[in-house]
Amino acid sequence: MQPDPYAPMPAAIVDVFAETPNIKTFRLRPEAPVPFRAGQFVELSVPGLGEAPFTPSSAPSVADTMEITIMRVGLVTERLHALKPGAVVGVRGPLGKPYPLEAMRGREVLVVGGGVGLAPLRALLFALFEDVTAYRKIILRYGARTPSDLVYRGALDDLWGMADAVDAMLTVDRRDDGWTGHEGVVTTILEPGRLTCDARNGVAVVCGPPIMMKFTTVKLLDLGYAPDRIYLSMEKNMSCGIGKCGHCRLGAYYACQDGPVFTFDKVQGLSRIWD
Amino acid sequence: MLKLDKGRLGDFLQTLCRGRAVYALEQDGDQYHLVRAEAWDPERHVLGAYRPVEPLKSLVFPPRERVGAPAALAEAEGAAESIVVGAKNCDVSALRIHDFVLRETAPADPYYALAREKTLIVSCDCTDAREVCFCPAVGEQPYVKEGSDINLAATPEGILVEALSRRGADLLRRAAPGLPPADEALAAARDAQRARVGELVRERAASRGLKRDADLRKAVRGTEEHGLWDEFAEDCVECGACNLACCTCHCFLLADGRDADGRPARLRQWDSCLYLNFARVAGGANPRRRRAARLYNRFDKKFNFFPEVLGRYACDGCGRCAEACTGRIDIRDVLKRALDAA
Numbered sequence: 001m002q003p004d005p006y007a008p009m010p011a012a013i014v015d016v017f018a019e020t021p022n023i024k025t026f027r028l029r030p031e032a033p034v035p036f037r038a039g040q041f042v043e044l045s046v047p048g049l050g051e052a053p054f055t056p057s058s059a060p061s062v063a064d065t066m067e068i069t070i071m072r073v074g075l076v077t078e079r080l081h082a083l084k085p086g087a088v089v090g091v092r093g094p095l096g097k098p099y100p101l102e103a104m105r106g107r108e109v110l111v112v113g114g115g116v117g118l119a120p121l122r123a124l125l126f127a128l129f130e131d132v133t134a135y136r137k138i139i140l141r142y143g144a145r146t147p148s149d150l151v152y153r154g155a156l157d158d159l160w161g162m163a164d165a166v167d168a169m170l171t172v173d174r175r176d177d178g179w180t181g182h183e184g185v186v187t188t189i190l191e192p193g194r195l196t197c198d199a200r201n202g203v204a205v206v207c208g209p210p211i212m213m214k215f216t217t218v219k220l221l222d223l224g225y226a227p228d229r230i231y232l233s234m235e236k237n238m239s240c241g242i243g244k245c246g247h248c249r250l251g252a253y254y255a256c257q258d259g260p261v262f263t264f265d266k267v268q269g270l271s272r273i274w275d
Numbered sequence: 276m277l278k279l280d281k282g283r284l285g286d287f288l289q290t291l292c293r294g295r296a297v298y299a300l301e302q303d304g305d306q307y308h309l310v311r312a313e314a315w316d317p318e319r320h321v322l323g324a325y326r327p328v329e330p331l332k333s334l335v336f337p338p339r340e341r342v343g344a345p346a347a348l349a350e351a352e353g354a355a356e357s358i359v360v361g362a363k364n365c366d367v368s369a370l371r372i373h374d375f376v377l378r379e380t381a382p383a384d385p386y387y388a389l390a391r392e393k394t395l396i397v398s399c400d401c402t403d404a405r406e407v408c409f410c411p412a413v414g415e416q417p418y419v420k421e422g423s424d425i426n427l428a429a430t431p432e433g434i435l436v437e438a439l440s441r442r443g444a445d446l447l448r449r450a451a452p453g454l455p456p457a458d459e460a461l462a463a464a465r466d467a468q469r470a471r472v473g474e475l476v477r478e479r480a481a482s483r484g485l486k487r488d489a490d491l492r493k494a495v496r497g498t499e500e501h502g503l504w505d506e507f508a509e510d511c512v513e514c515g516a517c518n519l520a521c522c523t524c525h526c527f528l529l530a531d532g533r534d535a536d537g538r539p540a541r542l543r544q545w546d547s548c549l550y551l552n553f554a555r556v557a558g559g560a561n562p563r564r565r566r567a568a569r570l571y572n573r574f575d576k577k578f579n580f581f582p583e584v585l586g587r588y589a590c591d592g593c594g595r596c597a598e599a600c601t602g603r604i605d606i607r608d609v610l611k612r613a614l615d616a617a
């Protein structure tokens with residue numbers, strides 16, 4: 001029988017971690033390993049209900065399980081959030097193109113995340129950590145609406161044991177009682193004084209809500225990053241994930257095949273890219 | 276090139292179709308319908324003067340199909356071989372789009388690939404054209420040059436039979452071994468008829484402002500911000516009929532649900548880019564919230580995206596969308612306005 005690219009592979013949920021009031025991380029064990037590279041995504045389905053695209057957030061080097069960090073926003077994610085360890089979901093993938101680690105080697109990598117957008121970036125950070133000396137410097141700037149909206153909160157202090165290797169700074173739009181860190185939207189921690197970067201030679205990787213990506217991109221261009229060194233995750237409506245259903249078209253590209261990560265120069269001429 | 280006497284057409288097609296599920300044209304007033312039958316029936320079935328109401332794509336890319344499960348794939352693998360008789364060039368040419376998207380772009384869609392392998396296409400020259408036909412404006416002509424297995428040209432001098440693929444040639448050898456070669460008179464009659472119908476449909480398109488060499492890509496690309504899309508979109512009721520009637524539209528949705536026994540089932544079903552939520556993402560963001568943006572997107576995909584990725588328009592001039600549109604939006608008028616405005 002020929003391979004069926006529409007057929008999901010059964011995957012058992014082995015663990016569920018609550019990250020925030022509306023974000024959970026699911027550890028899955030697919031029937032057979034789904035080896036992915038940082039930045040690639042999968043289509044995750046609740047059998048009989050629906051399917052949606054997500055980017056694994058775990059270390060790509062671990063192949064037999066994968067973690068996916070999911071915000072509850074609608075039909076499929078609502079049902080996913082109700083699932084407990086032992087439940088079986090479906091996985092298709094890996095899909096799309098990974099972050100081009102080769103293009104980052106020898107350079108400074110600035111990683112900017114907003115909200116649940118840190119999920120795919122965590123997989124990237126894990127990949128960078130594996131060969132940490134290959135990059136001139138790793139900088140992380142991460143923001144969320146409130147302290148309780150920060151994902152991986154327990155790991156943000158020691159950055160999964162790699163705090164020494166990363167210049168990290170966090171921010172929240174609105175502080176609460178316990179928060180002693182910075183307050184302000186994420187672009188405010190990209191200001192001189194809070195960020196020392198090598199914009200001329202470095203690369204920047206951004207993932208977050210559209211509005212955050214828009215203002216972050218403007219800021220990065222201001223700082224002097226070249227459009228072809230700003231990597232953006234374009235969230236488009238997707239169905240097939242394999243360049244056939246037409247849903248995710250972005251100009252001459254399909255986000256599912258040519259992306260989901262695009263350098264800014266590829267998309268800057270297109271209309272309404274942030275909508 | 277072989278010659279078939281008119282009086283033997285029925286026998287010829289019955290033999291050709293034997294052992295396969297048959298799809299043929301039935302006349303209904305000035306229209307034809309694509310129908311399924313057990314055998315070729317000379318009393319009911321005709322070659323047809325022009326394309327039928329239903330697009331040919333529906334035979335190899337059905338409106339809804341079970342996918343994504345071993346049982347579904349086994350069913351596709353076990354499906355009967357079929358043959359379609361009377362396909363016209365617009366429909367045959369349109370399959371280039373589906374071939375490219377579903378079969379040549381990896382990973383291949385095995386359901387489509389199987390259906391294509393199992394479906395023999397017998398095309399025939401148009402002997403007339405519908406009022407809405409405009410194939411010359413998109414660089415096509417009312418007869419098949421390639422893409423079908425066997426082509427028939429029905430002329431007053433008889434029928435010129437031509438194999439256009441290896442399997443078409445094999446079938447002809449087996450099913451109609453005695454056909455004589457086409458004589459010069461028949462070849463001349465075919466050429467004259469092609470010239471006549473070609474001229475007819477060229478004039479029809481030109482009378483609507485669509486000349487053969489018009490640069491439709493430039494016209495569409497140059498008018499994204501022009502008010503013409505708002506004007507036409509005012510009449511659109513978002514029914515999606517244009518997408519469903521279209522011979523090239525390939526967009527679909529993977530819809531998950533349950534079968535009659537309550538087991539999870541996944542359908543690949545035609546979708547419409549004119550629907551409000553086609554591009555909406557979770558949280559409500561929608562790059563094409565405005566109807567005008569969605570109408571523009573349809574033309575951008577056909578006349579800009581496909582030239583970019585495949586070197587041809589995703590429109591073959593069949594005019595079905597103009598006939599199907601609830602809002603009476605005529606693609607010829609839209610293209611003409613874009614040409615004038617660009």
Ligand SMILES: Cc1cc2nc3c(=O)[nH]c(=O)nc-3n(C[C@H](O)[C@H](O)[C@H](O)COP(=O)(O)OP(=O)(O)OC[C@H]3O[C@@H](n4cnc5c(N)ncnc54)[C@H](O)[C@@H]3O)c2cc1C
Pocket residue numbers: 041050052053054055056068069070071072073074075076077078116119120234235236237238260528552553554555556557558
């Ligand atoms: C490449 C990529 C990676 C992503 N990674 C992550 C991630 O790591 N974490 C995360 O939290 N989010 C991620 N997202 C966003 C995530 O895919 C959406 O939040 C998810 O699709 C929401 O699905 P839902 O059914 O819960 O929401 P809904 O709002 O119910 O549906 C979302 C969209 O899907 C379509 N849709 C859903 N069901 C149907 C249906 N039955 N019929 C027609 N259309 C339907 C609709 O067009 C709707 O706009 C990613 C998105 C992309 C494109």
Ligand code: SF4
Pocket residue numbers: 325326363364365366401403404405408409410411416417418476591592593594
């Ligand atoms: S569009 Fe051209 S090929 Fe199609 S039916 Fe009309 S005349 Fe024939």
Ligand code: SF4
Pocket residue numbers: 510511512513514515516517518549596599600601602603604
């Ligand atoms: S057929 Fe006409 S009314 Fe219906 S969606 Fe298409 S353009 Fe709109």
Ligand code: FES
Pocket residue numbers: 237238239240241242243244245246247248249254255256257
């Ligand atoms: S999601 Fe189907 S083409 Fe990209």
